[in-house]
Amino acid sequence: MGYQLNFGWIPQYMPVLLHGIGITIYLIAVGAVAGCILGIVCAWTRALGPVWARPPVAAYVELIRNTPFMVQLFFIFFGLPSLGVQMNELQAATLAMIVNLGAYSCEIIRAGIQATPKGQFEAGASLAMSRIQTFRHVVLIPALQRIWPALSSQIVIVMLGSAVVSQVAAEDLTYAANFIQSRNFRAFETYIVATVVYLGLSILLRFALDALGWVLFPRRKAAR
């Protein structure tokens, strides 16, 4: 085979790569925090909230979970402007990630809430806590602890899925790779570098989420 792999272009394009990595980290950071908050609200609604609010939330969750992220992104970025909702590409990408993770985390967190023993609700009520207080202080934290591994995996999956936002020209790592390979004509090497960076990011993210789990839920056995 006459082809020689060449990585000599890396130093020259380092700023582009770093900018892309920065945007990808920004997207997953905002997406994960806001997405999980949305997921908690939706999970509360589906498991304990007012009955009239449950079907719309269920429809949202099913709709998002059964369509590709890319189509959701295109719908938000290209489709919504015809309703008068204008966004730039980064806002659209962020919104798509929040909406996407919101639906998945809703299902995961709901499973955690529904695994709460009934006695916990009753104990909260017997301490004269309101339903919201019971949820906030008694139910939510152990529920999150129970499903933390599943939630972490989902966040990593969403981070990997974020590669698609380059398709609406949000300047993430994949966009950087596309840009670089259009300049250096070394598509294979460029994508190898991007892939390795993604692999590193996903390992780091998993590590960070594990660490966060230890910080958030220090009493590991007590919540059983």
Place this chain on the structure above:
Amino acid sequence: MIEFTYWDIIRNLLLATRWTILLSLVSFIGGGLVGLIVMSMRISKNRIVSAIARGYIELFQGTPLLMQLFLAFFGMALLGFTVPAWLAAGTALILWTAAFLSEIWRGCVQAIAKGQWEASASLAMSRFEQMRYVILPQAIRIAIPPTVGFSVQVVKGTALTSIIGFIELTRAGTTLTNATFQPFLVYGLVALIYFALCWPLSKSSQILERRLNVSHNRH
């Protein structure tokens, strides 16, 4: 300029859906076969074989499917022949699916009680016979719901192949948007078609899981 009626849009999208379905089937079946091999490597007693499988799974689960598609597309081109988009798309999706299915199935195989291995070993079965006659028949029952559930991810994964130029549902949606200037309608329809493909799969996975739990509780 050609006017597109609603019917034209829907018809073209449905025609493109054929390719989404075909690619999903190829990826799922191919991925299942490769996944079976990776799974048996992963649970092998030979440490090196098992480590290779673990590295494979880590690599494909830890990187974006889009990057895998790009690498397949541009990497195969380096080998000196022009790669049609469908070939790169199929290859990448099969390898990606295999990584996930092998890990799902490993969980199912390892969920079978250790006593079953020991009992079959005491009947002088080889490792292959143990798998074939004792472990797999039980593991398959647990494996069906998550496997059906994962098929939804495969269908959704095929949407990414539009980026390397495979013409399927999403690609047709983009093309139609460019021709009709009605992104809201077209991408809405695209989403609905994906939903119509995926929702029955998700739902049957849930129902299967509930059924299986019932039979499990009766033990």
